[in-house]
Amino acid sequence: xxxxxxxxxxxxxxxxxxxxxxxxxxxxxxxxxxxxxxxxxxxxxxxxxxxxxxxxxxxxxxxxxxxxxxxxxxxxxxxxxxxxxxxxxxxxxxxxxxxx
Amino acid sequence: xxxxxxxxxxxxxxxxxxxxxxxxxxxxxxxxxxxxxxxxxxxxxxxxxxxxxxxxxxxxxxxxxxxxxxxxxxxxxxxxxxxxxxxxxxxxxxxxxxxxxxxxxxxxxxxxxxxxxxxxxxxxxxxxxxxxxxxxxxxxxxxxxxxxxxxxxxxxxxxxxxxxxxxxxxxxxxxxxxxxxxxxxxxxxxxxxxxxxxxxxxxxxxxxxxxxxxxxxxxxxxxxxxxxxxxxxxxxxxxxxxxxxxxxxxxxxxxxxxxxxxxxxxxxxxxxxxxxxxxxxxxxxxxxxxxxxxxxxxxxxxxxxxxxxxxxxxxxxxxxxxxxxxxxxxxxxxxxxxxxxxxxxxxxxxxxxxxxxxxxxxxxxxxxxxxxxxxxxxxxxxxxxxxxxxxxxxxxxxxxxxxxxxxxxxxxxxxxxxxxxxxxxxxxxxxxxxxxxxxxxxxxxxxxxxxxxxxxxxxxxxxxxxxxxxxxxxxxxxxxxxxxxxxxxxxxxxxxxxxxxxxxxxxxxxxxxxxxxxxxxxxxxxxxxxxxxxxxxxxxxxxxxxxxxxxxxxxxxxxxxxxxxxxxxxxxxxxxxxxxxxxxxxxxxxxxxxxxxxxxxxxxxxxxxxxxxxxxxxxxxxxxxxxxxxxxxxxxxxxxxxxxxxxxxxxxxxxxxx
Amino acid sequence: xxxxxxxxxxxxxxxxxxxxxxxxxxxxxxxxxxxxxxxxxxxxxxxxxxxxxxxxxxxxxxxxxxxxxxxxxxxxxxxxxxxxxxxxxxxxxxxxxxxxxxxxxxxxxxxxxxxxxxxxxxxxxxxxxxxxxxxxxxxxxxxxxxxxxxxxxxxxxxxxxxxxxxxx
Numbered sequence: 001x002x003x004x005x006x007x008x009x010x011x012x013x014x015x016x017x018x019x020x021x022x023x024x025x026x027x028x029x030x031x032x033x034x035x036x037x038x039x040x041x042x043x044x045x046x047x048x049x050x051x052x053x054x055x056x057x058x059x060x061x062x063x064x065x066x067x068x069x070x071x072x073x074x075x076x077x078x079x080x081x082x083x084x085x086x087x088x089x090x091x092x093x094x095x096x097x098x099x100x
Numbered sequence: 101x102x103x104x105x106x107x108x109x110x111x112x113x114x115x116x117x118x119x120x121x122x123x124x125x126x127x128x129x130x131x132x133x134x135x136x137x138x139x140x141x142x143x144x145x146x147x148x149x150x151x152x153x154x155x156x157x158x159x160x161x162x163x164x165x166x167x168x169x170x171x172x173x174x175x176x177x178x179x180x181x182x183x184x185x186x187x188x189x190x191x192x193x194x195x196x197x198x199x200x201x202x203x204x205x206x207x208x209x210x211x212x213x214x215x216x217x218x219x220x221x222x223x224x225x226x227x228x229x230x231x232x233x234x235x236x237x238x239x240x241x242x243x244x245x246x247x248x249x250x251x252x253x254x255x256x257x258x259x260x261x262x263x264x265x266x267x268x269x270x271x272x273x274x275x276x277x278x279x280x281x282x283x284x285x286x287x288x289x290x291x292x293x294x295x296x297x298x299x300x301x302x303x304x305x306x307x308x309x310x311x312x313x314x315x316x317x318x319x320x321x322x323x324x325x326x327x328x329x330x331x332x333x334x335x336x337x338x339x340x341x342x343x344x345x346x347x348x349x350x351x352x353x354x355x356x357x358x359x360x361x362x363x364x365x366x367x368x369x370x371x372x373x374x375x376x377x378x379x380x381x382x383x384x385x386x387x388x389x390x391x392x393x394x395x396x397x398x399x400x401x402x403x404x405x406x407x408x409x410x411x412x413x414x415x416x417x418x419x420x421x422x423x424x425x426x427x428x429x430x431x432x433x434x435x436x437x438x439x440x441x442x443x444x445x446x447x448x449x450x451x452x453x454x455x456x457x458x459x460x461x462x463x464x465x466x467x468x469x470x471x472x473x474x475x476x477x478x479x480x481x482x483x484x485x486x487x488x489x490x491x492x493x494x495x496x497x498x499x500x501x502x503x504x505x506x507x508x509x510x511x512x513x514x515x516x517x518x519x520x521x522x523x524x525x526x527x528x529x530x531x532x533x534x535x536x537x538x539x540x541x542x543x544x545x546x547x548x549x550x551x552x553x554x555x556x557x558x559x560x561x562x563x564x565x566x567x568x569x570x571x572x573x574x575x576x577x578x579x580x581x582x583x584x585x586x587x588x589x590x591x592x593x594x595x596x597x598x599x600x601x602x603x604x605x606x607x608x609x610x611x612x613x614x615x616x617x618x619x620x621x622x623x624x625x626x627x628x629x630x631x632x633x634x635x636x637x638x639x640x641x642x643x644x645x646x647x648x649x650x651x652x653x654x655x656x657x658x659x660x661x662x663x664x665x666x667x668x669x670x671x672x673x674x675x676x677x678x679x680x681x682x683x684x685x686x687x688x689x690x691x692x693x694x695x696x697x698x699x700x701x702x703x704x705x706x707x708x709x710x711x712x713x714x715x716x717x718x719x720x721x722x723x724x725x726x727x728x729x730x731x732x733x734x735x736x737x738x739x740x741x742x743x744x745x746x747x748x749x750x751x752x753x754x755x756x757x758x
Numbered sequence: 759x760x761x762x763x764x765x766x767x768x769x770x771x772x773x774x775x776x777x778x779x780x781x782x783x784x785x786x787x788x789x790x791x792x793x794x795x796x797x798x799x800x801x802x803x804x805x806x807x808x809x810x811x812x813x814x815x816x817x818x819x820x821x822x823x824x825x826x827x828x829x830x831x832x833x834x835x836x837x838x839x840x841x842x843x844x845x846x847x848x849x850x851x852x853x854x855x856x857x858x859x860x861x862x863x864x865x866x867x868x869x870x871x872x873x874x875x876x877x878x879x880x881x882x883x884x885x886x887x888x889x890x891x892x893x894x895x896x897x898x899x900x901x902x903x904x905x906x907x908x909x910x911x912x913x914x915x916x917x918x919x920x921x922x923x924x925x926x
Contacts, residue, residue, distance in 0.1 A: 010801070077829045
């Protein structure tokens with residue numbers, strides 16, 4: 001029997017790694033992958049709590065998270081392709097139109 | 101019937117809007133029709149209202165038409181409403197009646213102007229404002245009208261805006277009026293402070309039991325109101341704008357600067373008579389200023405060569421008479437003179453307009469003369485009005501001016517009367533001087549100019565106004581009791597409860613330890629009402645003033661018909677004449693003492709205080725902000741990852757705080 | 759027994775997650791991510807969430823990661839992402855931020871956990887099976903489930919519109 005805190009620590013660690021990746025990588029696709037890591041980290045804690053409390057709500061929730069992740073990835077990658085068509089790079093720092 | 105009152109100002113307003121916005125598209129004919137239609141319709145409504153007032157039960161308050169609750173702010177409750185009582189009906193009759201006639205005259209006079217529609221839009225707007233002024237049921241509605249007529253006067257004086265003198269005159273009128281308006285506004289505040297309301301009917305009803313006779317409050321309050329009146333009605337010391345206002349088109353001078361707007365001050369004082377009655381010091385000042393203005397403006401009028409300027413000084417002088425009447429408490433006489441003056445002075449101005457029109461815009465009477473053969477109708481109407489203003493029986497001016505002089509002697513003292521009667525002498529002199537120089541004698545007309553009579557659209561108004569100038573005196577026949585129609589009509593408005601007021605003052609003063617008795621004063625006021633119709637005195641005074649007017653006319657005849665060389669010889673090298681000709685140098689004195697220091701101080705304020713102080717502060721603030729934003733700019737790198745990082749930092753801080 | 763399986767799996771996932779972040783080539787990152795997903799499904803099995811473990815493999819490792827691979831190859835991205843090491847100041851700041859997130863999360867877990875929850879419940883054998891989750895999904899959560907399908911449909915249409923060459 002693994003204590004709940006271990007799962008949560010794993011989840012937090014993975015989440016932080018995801019954050020770090022989002023912050024330091026410039027490749028848009030890798031940034032997306034890091035977002036996936038963060039989503040998965042949350043899934044771990046959801047299921048761990050589920051197990052801890054003996055109910056299924058958390059699993060349903062992580063199922064929804066997967067559905068949203070799928071939707072997000074498909075749209076996100078489509079956006080990256082559209083951007084890449086305008087400017088042949090996926091370097092996020094090149095897309096600095098937010099500064100005017 | 102009162103519910104129709106809102107139509108009165110509405111018609112001119114509609115006319116003004118249509119002409120102002122679509123005037124160029126609908127063509128001159130329609131502009132003229134719309135512009136005249138508004139005042140005429142208003143006049144009809146006013147007649148209805150006046151007739152309905154005849155059936156008003158005596159002793160009950162006069163109807164007011166409340167349109168909406170305008171400013172409900174705590175203890176300050178101001179309604180936008182119209183007051184329909186005998187006084188406002190008289191004023192409405194004059195404004196819409198004379199206004200309509202002058203509008204019709206304008207169609208002919210202004211026909212050649214390019215921006216014909218603009219003129220009529222302003223003129224209609226003026227009527228609207230003037231009607232607000234006389235109909236308002238509280239000080240603030242009156243003030244809107246007060247400011248509105250000031251603005252319209254500014255627009256119309258500066259109608260020929262490509263003429264520098266006209267623009268300067270407009271600015272001058274506006275600025276001088278502003279001083280008066282300032283006083284009026286403070287007066288309104290003062291009224292609110294003293295009474296807690298600015299509703300005319302409430303204030304006037306409460307005045308006897310609120311203000312103390314001859315108290316500082318009463319005096320100051322009325323002085324501020326009177327300051328407003330001097331500005332609008334061109335009295336000493338604020339009269340200088342009116343002669344310059346003659347730069348505007350002549351019908352404007354007739355309507356605004358003779359018949360209606362400039363009498364607003366008189367109307368306001370009569371409207372607030374309950375307040376002024378309680379301030380004897382203010383009354384004395386009003387009488388002195390009125391009499392002084394009457395005399396001084398009349399002397400200046402003798403020396404002017406511009407036909408309109410002579411009339412302008414004459415207007416100032418005649419309004420002085422009205423103030424003199426107010427100052428001695430003869431409010432009915434003031435309104436009576438206001439009405440008759442509106443008739444004959446409008447006729448004189450329109451007559452001068454007709455002359456100017458016929459002479460192709462020549463205004464100098466030295467270049468006229470012998471015009472009576474060329475323009476007989478104008479001559480005749482002008483003559484009738486001149487006789488009326490000079491005060492010859494049975495023309496209207498005779499009745500109204502004699503009533504004022506009679507009251508000046510009876511209710512005031514011999515100084516007031518002296519001022520009035522010498523003013524009357526000079527008035528007769530300079531008015532006939534004007535007639536003789538313009539219409540009689542040798543023709544001094546420029547040979548290139550061929551004077552001609554004006555078209556019917558201009559002569560018809562002249563004839564109507566001349567008729568009114570001739571018969572207007574019937575409104576107030578003295579001596580025979582009950583025949584003074586105007587006096588009976590205005591009786592409820594000017595009635596003042598001296599007994600209550602003086603008793604209240606005595607009680608209040610006694611409670612403060614000042615035992616003063618007003619019994620004697622009260623007695624004099626009451627006795628006075630009985631001696632109102634002192635027939636023998638009145639007849640004597642009438643005969644005397646007619647003689648005086650006759651002397652004035654005869655002198656004018658001697659000087660300008662019989663011996664035309666004499667005036668030149670008499671006045672040559674006389675310092676006194678020079679002084680009068682230059683209008684007592686009042687303009688120059690004002691320039692040196694008020695205008696120049698103000699301009700200098702403003703210049704210094706601009707250069708030192710504004711450019712260095714204010715601008716420096718503003719620019720400094722801008723610079724500091726610029727510097728700060730340079731620093732802040734570093735955060736806005738434009739890199740999405742940086743933004744994400746700041747988001748995460750914020751999130752962490754939030755977590756730690758929780 | 760469970761602990762013996764859990765620790766290696768946890769270490770494996772964390773290492774692979776770090777590999778995703780610090781790999782120069784996008785392909786390398788993607789492969790690490792796939793492996794991490796597999797590790798995660800192992801952890802799910804340890805948690806008795808068998809159905810979720812299978813879904814994790816099918817959806818993430820199967821569908822999503824294939825999509826990533828497609829895009830990387832479509833755009834022909836090579837392992838040239840070295841530039842991220844250049845902006846030093848931001849890099850250190852970012853790493854610090856990441857560490858701070860980690861610490862903050864640990865602190866929160868520490869605070870909340872032992873006080874509120876205590877010992878875990880005993881679970882029946884049917885916990886986390888397809889039957890149990892499916893019953894829950896199609897009875898209690900049927901509305902969110904249907905809404906999720908609409909979301910996926912919208913995302914699909916959106917992706918097609920965004921990625922189309924010519925927008926008319």
